[in-house]
Amino acid sequence: MFYVDTRFGKTHILKVGKEDAKPILLFHGGNSTAPFSLKQNLYLIKDYQVYAPDTIGHPGKSDQSVLSSNTLEYGEWASDVIDSLGFERIICMGESFGGGILAKLMCISPEKISKAILLVPAGIYNASKSRLIFSMGIPMMMYIEQRKKSGSRKHFYL
Structure with a gap:
């Protein structure tokens, strides 16, 4: 050291x-x-x-x-x-x-x-934070919400 x-x-x-x-x-x-x-x-x-x-x-x-x-x-x-x-x-x-x-x-x-x-x-x-939110964050949240609505038993972990 x-x-x-x-x-x-x-x-x-x-x-x-x-x-x-x-x-x-x-x-x-x-x-x-x-x-x-x-x-x-x-x-x-x-x-x-x-x-x-x-x-x-x-x-x-x-x-x-x-x-x-x-x-x-x-x-x-x-x-x-x-x-x-x-x-x-x-x-x-x-x-x-x-x-x-x-x-x-x-x-x-x-x-x-x-x-x-x-x-x-x-x-x-x-990349800018706002660009990351729109390009990755929003689609991820939509995916999680869709999984909840479909009643799928599989879990999505972050």
């Missing part, structure tokens, strides 16, 4: 795995933490030296600087993390919101990514 400096503040990083293994940078999902992401991806430590930062502004031990999801600030932050770790290029993996961070890093500093692994990436396209 250690900290690196970025233009947005201090970032807490966990480092696990074999010292002589290939490095990989693991970005966790939104409102999660590096330890939780590492627990979900323990298989990586067999072949890689894993660097897992707590995303700045999210739960965890990094500074609580709030970055905008509507800009490329998270990509700038990720680029700073790579620089602070001393890598020119590194394998990057992002899950959910971390995949969105990785996509923004691809826009800012694609030359720093030797390979990109995106797992169910979020934040690639930031």
Whole structure:
């Protein structure tokens, strides 16, 4: 465990795995933490030296600087993390919101990514809340109401 400096503040990083293994940078999902992401991806430590930062502004031990999801600030932050770790290029993996961070890093500093692994990436396209309500919420509510009226014994869980 250690900290690196970025233009947005201090970032807490966990480092696990074999010292002589290939490095990989693991970005966790939104409102999660590096330890939780590492627990979900323990298989990586067999072949890689894993660097897992707590995303700045999210739960965890990094500074609580709030970055905008509507800009490329998270990509700038990720680029700073790579620089602070001393890598020119590194394998990057992002899950959910971390995949969105990785996509923004691809826009800012694609030359720093030797390979990109995106797992169910979020934040690639930031739709407006009203558009989501009309395109997904209303049809879902209509479906639930129709199921109630038809007397179906099957349940719909959210």
